[in-house]
Amino acid sequence: MNNKTVELLVGVFIIAGIAALLILALKVSGLNYYPGQNTYQLTASFDNIGGLKVRAPVRLAGVQIGEVKAIAIEPKTFKAVVTLAIDSKQDQLPTDTAANIQTEGLLGSNFIALSPGYAEDFLKHDDRIEVTHSALILENLIGQFLYNVNKK
């Protein structure tokens, strides 16, 4: 096994490894959204964030335009304050945009869905989203359902 063949094969080996990495990155994990490069921040308060986690997607009309950057508690109102990082290209969100916490599919994880309003002004960096809807908690729903059933 002479030197040239060995070197060639080792080179092919390493290229195969890099190719595998690229396949995994692009095809398997769908790496095509890079947050954090050009983003601006918005905050929103919720009564209950359900299972929302940091890095959960923020979608507008189903398309991801950002992610959840941080989650904290507001000390006075005991609400959850969520910080969103939005892609700078989406700089025309009306100031009366609503933020709702929805679930992927039936049993999936939570994400934030933005529904744009009709205002003329746009949200800027560090603005606050006023209209929010908390996550649907299954137990509350069942409780409500039973209560309604009992009422009859």
Add this chain to the structure above:
Amino acid sequence: MLANNLSEEFLTVTESLVRIRNLTFYRGNRPIYDNLDLEVQRGKITAVMGPSGTGKTTLLRLIGGQLRPHQGQIEINGRNVPTLKQAELYEIRRNIGMLFQNSGLFTNLTVFENVAFPLREHTRLPEAMIRDLVLMKLQAVGLRGARELMPSELSGGMARRVALARAIALDPQLIMYDEPLTGQDPIAKGVILQLIKRLNDALGLTSILVSHDVAEALSIADYVYIVSDGKVIGEGTPDEIRHNTTSAIQQFIQGLPDGTVPFHYPAKNYAEDLL
């Protein structure tokens, strides 16, 4: 005359390439060497002999710095080996060639590559020069035509000759042979013996030969040490040794089955054991 004696003594002191003083070495709890004194004269072949298991290979390892003695000095050219740092030790080793019992050839390299190895590692000589040097060394041991063979294709004797060529590749000052004649047929023995003597004289080497082939070793050695139980029990020129009357030495030299080294392993009285 006093002046003459003094200068002779002075010459003798610097004539030793290797000086061992008060060497003590333990393996576990067993003392292998106990206050051993030994001197190897420059340019001469010194044989170290003794019964098996006295640790003759260990002695070579101690001289080469692979093992550290618990006590004592081992001086090569006046430098105490056990106290040397790694870099200095490697420097000294470049001047020592060693022939191991199973030749220690690198099994994945050809004969040529094996002999070229120390040249490639320690010098920056151009390829052409390395080639010439390797061929010269192989010629000296008579194996120039075998240079493309792999070690697995060599007989034991040939492998040892290649190892010898490799050991002299950097023209060392000292060469140590660990049982080079063991297990060889008479022709191979003769070849190696002749090589040892010829190289020693032609290259001005100092050789230490560890062996228990009495007749062969005595035939080429200039000075002999007989080591047993961690001590030197006899030393001198081959003639002096042959005429030494110590029973232990005579038993070893003549190969007598019983003597200072007993035939029977210590046991109870025979009659008692049978009953």
Add this chain to the structure above:
Amino acid sequence: MINQLQSLGRISIDTCTSIGRSGLFLTQVLFRKPRIRRSFPLLIRELYSVGILSLPIILVAALFIGMVVALQGHNTLAKFGADAQMGQLLALSVVRELGPVVTALLFAGRAGSALTAEIGLMKTTEQLASMEMMAVDPLWRIVAPRFWAGFISMPILALIFNAVAIYGGSWVAIDWLGVTSGTFWSNMQAAVGFRVDIVSGIIKSLVFGLVIIWTAVYQGYDCVPTAEGMSRATTRTVVYASLMVLGLDFILTAMMLGDW
């Protein structure tokens, strides 16, 4: 009773000294002055014998494991009508666990034992001792290239395993079991996060590689220079390396899932 305690004490002390020796050995191998021009060709040779020669077993194993996961997964998911989640199941189990761990175990068995045997044989036939006597440091020339070759090859092999297993599973799922191609891939992409899953898989395989190659090289270098000693060293490499891989896998998974 006293004898038992004595031997327990002795075993513990022996194990501690052994671990200490192997740690010292590792630092000596890692922190040598690298002579790049000389070491590079050695490294390439070792990459070939450690990495490339392990490829066949990795590829075959990856293919079959991917296909089996797809089959088994489909069998269960179909009962809940959830076979659209096939892609997610396959990708997550391969990338997070099966890829790094199975590659590590196969690597330990194939390359680890070969390395131990090779170095052990060199020790037994006094090649290492003669190299030392020729003032060439065997740690630099023999051990270090093999160490780095193993360390570099492990993540590459794990990545190749992942890719082949996922593709193998996708053939079974899409072409044989009839899962729709679009849902398969898009559900997978939605569920697999690059940093969380793939990068942690790479980190796992790096850690496994370190442990395996360290064990293999140390056991070979430290073995008793007889035939029996060598065979025991080879067995020890495979057993210790495999157990450590499984143990570390648990610890790393706990760290990664538990939010680091």
